[in-house]
Amino acid sequence: MLRFLFGLAVLVITLPAMAQTGSIRGKVTDALTNEPIILATVALQDGSRGVVTAEDGTFAIDDLAPGLYALTFSYLGYETQSVFEIQVTPARPVWLDIALQTASALLEEVVVRTAPFRKTEESPLSLRTIGAAEIQRNPGGNRDISRVVQVLPGVTRVASFRNDLIIRGGAPNENRFYLDDVEVPVINHFATQGASGGPVGMLNVNFIREVDFHSSAFPANRGNALSSLIQFRQTDGRDDRIGGTFMIGATDIGATLEGPISDKTTFLISARRSYLQFLFAALELPFLPTYNDFQVKVRHRFNQQNEIQFIGLGALDQFRLNLDANKTENQQFLLANLPETPQWNYTNGLVYKHFAKRGFWTLVLSRNMLRNEATKYAGNDDSSPENLILQYRSEEMENKFRTEYTGTVGAYRFNAGLAYEYVRYTNRTFNRIFTPDGPRTLDFSSHLDFHKYGFFGAVNRSFMDERLKLSAGIRVDGNSYSGQMAAPWDQFSPRLALAWNFEGPFSLNASLGRYYQLPPYTVMGYRQDGRLVNRDNGIRYIQGNHAVAGLEYNTASNSRLTAEVYLKTYDHYPFLLRDSLTLANLGGDFGVIGNEPAVSQSRGRTYGLELLFQQRLYKGFYGIASYTLGWSAFEDRRGKLVPSAWDARHIINLTTGVKFGRHWEAGVNWRFQTGLPYTPFSDRSSLVQSWDVNGRGIPDYERLNTLRSSAINGLDVRIDKKWYFRRWSLNVYVDVQNVLANSVSFPQLVLDRPLDSDNQPVGDPVIVNPEAPVAEQRYALKEIEDSSGTRLPSIGLMIEW
Numbered sequence: 001m002l003r004f005l006f007g008l009a010v011l012v013i014t015l016p017a018m019a020q021t022g023s024i025r026g027k028v029t030d031a032l033t034n035e036p037i038i039l040a041t042v043a044l045q046d047g048s049r050g051v052v053t054a055e056d057g058t059f060a061i062d063d064l065a066p067g068l069y070a071l072t073f074s075y076l077g078y079e080t081q082s083v084f085e086i087q088v089t090p091a092r093p094v095w096l097d098i099a100l101q102t103a104s105a106l107l108e109e110v111v112v113r114t115a116p117f118r119k120t121e122e123s124p125l126s127l128r129t130i131g132a133a134e135i136q137r138n139p140g141g142n143r144d145i146s147r148v149v150q151v152l153p154g155v156t157r158v159a160s161f162r163n164d165l166i167i168r169g170g171a172p173n174e175n176r177f178y179l180d181d182v183e184v185p186v187i188n189h190f191a192t193q194g195a196s197g198g199p200v201g202m203l204n205v206n207f208i209r210e211v212d213f214h215s216s217a218f219p220a221n222r223g224n225a226l227s228s229l230i231q232f233r234q235t236d237g238r239d240d241r242i243g244g245t246f247m248i249g250a251t252d253i254g255a256t257l258e259g260p261i262s263d264k265t266t267f268l269i270s271a272r273r274s275y276l277q278f279l280f281a282a283l284e285l286p287f288l289p290t291y292n293d294f295q296v297k298v299r300h301r302f303n304q305q306n307e308i309q310f311i312g313l314g315a316l317d318q319f320r321l322n323l324d325a326n327k328t329e330n331q332q333f334l335l336a337n338l339p340e341t342p343q344w345n346y347t348n349g350l351v352y353k354h355f356a357k358r359g360f361w362t363l364v365l366s367r368n369m370l371r372n373e374a375t376k377y378a379g380n381d382d383s384s385p386e387n388l389i390l391q392y393r394s395e396e397m398e399n400k401f402r403t404e405y406t407g408t409v410g411a412y413r414f415n416a417g418l419a420y421e422y423v424r425y426t427n428r429t430f431n432r433i434f435t436p437d438g439p440r441t442l443d444f445s446s447h448l449d450f451h452k453y454g455f456f457g458a459v460n461r462s463f464m465d466e467r468l469k470l471s472a473g474i475r476v477d478g479n480s481y482s483g484q485m486a487a488p489w490d491q492f493s494p495r496l497a498l499a500w501n502f503e504g505p506f507s508l509n510a511s512l513g514r515y516y517q518l519p520p521y522t523v524m525g526y527r528q529d530g531r532l533v534n535r536d537n538g539i540r541y542i543q544g545n546h547a548v549a550g551l552e553y554n555t556a557s558n559s560r561l562t563a564e565v566y567l568k569t570y571d572h573y574p575f576l577l578r579d580s581l582t583l584a585n586l587g588g589d590f591g592v593i594g595n596e597p598a599v600s601q602s603r604g605r606t607y608g609l610e611l612l613f614q615q616r617l618y619k620g621f622y623g624i625a626s627y628t629l630g631w632s633a634f635e636d637r638r639g640k641l642v643p644s645a646w647d648a649r650h651i652i653n654l655t656t657g658v659k660f661g662r663h664w665e666a667g668v669n670w671r672f673q674t675g676l677p678y679t680p681f682s683d684r685s686s687l688v689q690s691w692d693v694n695g696r697g698i699p700d701y702e703r704l705n706t707l708r709s710s711a712i713n714g715l716d717v718r719i720d721k722k723w724y725f726r727r728w729s730l731n732v733y734v735d736v737q738n739v740l741a742n743s744v745s746f747p748q749l750v751l752d753r754p755l756d757s758d759n760q761p762v763g764d765p766v767i768v769n770p771e772a773p774v775a776e777q778r779y780a781l782k783e784i785e786d787s788s789g790t791r792l793p794s795i796g797l798m799i800e801w
Contacts, residue, residue: 022058024211027058032359034099038053041075044069062580085133091800092238108721123219125216125552127212131209145187153611153626155651168568170228172197177196181362194523201291203295206245209234217511219496220495223414223419249796256269256294267296270298287321303533311348313348317344319338338590339376347366348367349400351363381567393427403598404417415458436690439689444585454476461494470496472495477541485541486732495514509548511548534599550561563609567607570605584604622656623655629650631649668715668717671715674711679706682697684698685781714742730797730799737794738790748781749784
């Protein structure tokens with residue numbers, strides 16, 4: 001495959017790329033009423049071209065050379081809006097739907113200007129917006145939004161091969177994702193049930209127009225999040241003709257098709273399949289993953305006041321073991337511990353919008369489902385049922401409805417609505433484990449269904465000629481799982497935000513908020529002797545309190561400097577009774593978390609400082625530089641705050657790139673992160689009865705997170721070259737991840753066995769005390785690192801037509 005791609009790239013380099021042009025078209029409307037804005041100014045940011053909108057609000061800027069452009073949209077009495085890094089190609093016209101917000105105080109002869117970076121009244125800080133071009137060209141990002149987000153301040157990396165989001169010291173289960181107003185619980189292949197991470201993202205970047213990443217100051221209409229909220233805004237299918245994109249890379253192949261269905265309806269559809277299993281087999285890796293995904297969007301406009309869109313997303317994953325790769329100690333360790341895990345998930349949703357005279361209604365109806373399975377046999381020998389160690393099958397299903405109204409009353413803007421969900425969860429678990437009391441078998445089935453409901457509202461207003469902006473919101477949530485969580489007012493969630501714009505480019509921003517999140521369904525649905533044990537234990541919503549303040553400085557060259565300090569406190573976090581640690585320390589690995597007895601008793605605290613410099617594309621240069629100084633601590637079994645598994649004190653990121661002539665582009669991403677805490681192993685790990693069941697070391701949670709891993713120093717490099725032809729374009733890229741061959745690594749225990757002449761382990765496990773009683777016999781063990789840094793070069797291409 002690499003030879004084919006390289007040969008194709010060399011061939012294409014010799015092709016003449018004729019001078020071609022593209023166009024940017026679109027429509028400018030009022031954000032509340034969807035009415036067209038006539039004679040609005042649409043101008044290229046460099047001042048070279050400009051037009052005004054027609055009677056229907058449409059505009060067109062034609063005969064543009066291929067490349068990236070920035071546009072500004074302005075009209076008297078409206079806030080100016082800028083759109084950056086619009087990719088123009090001859091293959092398709094760019095269409096932009098621009099909704100301008102009215103200024104709170106209408107000024108007869110003044111156009112109200114805003115900063116070039118997105119900022120809302122509810123989220124004046126802790127909000128970063130990432131464009132599609134930034135995602136696609138990110139070195140080492142592999143067109144995966146979860147990896148791209150890791151360059152922002154406050155984001156901790158826990159494994160080089162995973163894209164878990166650890167935001168400001170919170171756990172990976174504290175994040176929520178929305179795709180065009182539809183909540184999407186799973187955005188990763190091989191997702192960790194009870195958390196949110198995985199090794200590969202599912203979303204097709206060709207669908208994405210922009211991404212809003214909130215690390216605090218969450219809008220009231222988005223609930224059940226404690227650390228981050230990520231909102232993906234998708235493009236629409238083209239309305240002039242059928243077109244598409246073909247993509248092939250080192251790990252997968254995919255295609256996108258788009259176009260009109262009728263004069264009022266457009267569609268986007270894509271599919272992708274990996275061939276990682278062939279690459280991993282050639283590299284003699286002990287596991288063979290295969291993933292497939294699809295994505296679809298259909299939008300229909302009934303008229304100026306009514307529209308509906310359908311959103312679909314799904315994945316089918318298969319994770320098998322490569323039993324032939326069993327020579328080295330690392331290979332044998334992975335084969336002894338990894339189960340085979342088929343998994344699939346989907347999300348489907350309808351979003352209907354009705355625009356009225358002074359506002360608009362949004363109605364969302366969706367359904368999502370996850371099925372997760374895992375099977376493991378001792379010695380990977382499935383010839384006898386006696387060898388079965390783990391057999392797990394679980395399903396999570398949610399049917400959701402949300403309605404909200406956004407409007408104005410005088411100078412006030414408001415949003416209010418309600419949400420309802422029906423939840424069904426099933427679990428069939430057979431698992432042999434080793435506990436302090438000796439070997440034990442978990443064997444239970446669980447079925448759970450209940451209702452969730454919530455109400456929310458927010459009001460915003462500007463004062464003093466737009467210099468002061470205030471926002472206040474509330475949210476209440478409840479459910480029928482238990483009487484303790486039934487009353488919505490027990491989960492009363494207020495929030496307040498303000499922004500003060502000084503004379504000039506400075507602004508002061510702050511927010512306060514209390515947020516609630518349900519524990520994972522794995523915790524809520526755990527049964528013992530037929531009882532919902534954790535319901536009887538009084539499990540309840542997790543509570544998080546946020547306080548954030550920051551300064552922002554916007555320059556005249558599309559860049560900004562921000563400094564933010566944050567404090568987050570947690571209460572009622574599930575404390576897992578079998579392992580004697582809080583759930584907040586888990587989730588950064590494959591598998592299932594929370595499937596055991598728990599009580600809502602743990603507290604936590606994270607706080608820190610974040611610095612960010614962000615330069616949008618300006619005269620061929622772009623970049624992001626960030627620094628985070630942070631602390632993260634949760635209670636141990638004695639109720640003492642100790643560093644959490646995500647307590648990376650210092651994080652430095654630098655991503656920069658330059659666009660050269662003839663459509664060449666190069667970028668580099670460097671990251672430094674101090675070591676993460678981890679727990680040493682218990683002496684019980686070497687017991688024969690323990691090892692034969694667990695096959696790995698048992699953490700000693702009496703000494704929770706008392707050790708730290710080594711710091712990581714990572715470097716990624718990417719080079720892109722684009723060619724533009726009459727009706728199609730070609731992008732070829734070379735991306736090298738982990739140039740310095742560094743990685744996040746933790747020690748693991750393996751059997752200490754004799755080595756052959758090739759330094760490979762052979763023979764049976766060694767029992768160091770064979771004369772001792774069976775319950776006291778121990779294996780000889782030794783430590784190895786669970787991850788070794790590997791450079792990952794890849795080459796790929798994308799054809800757009």
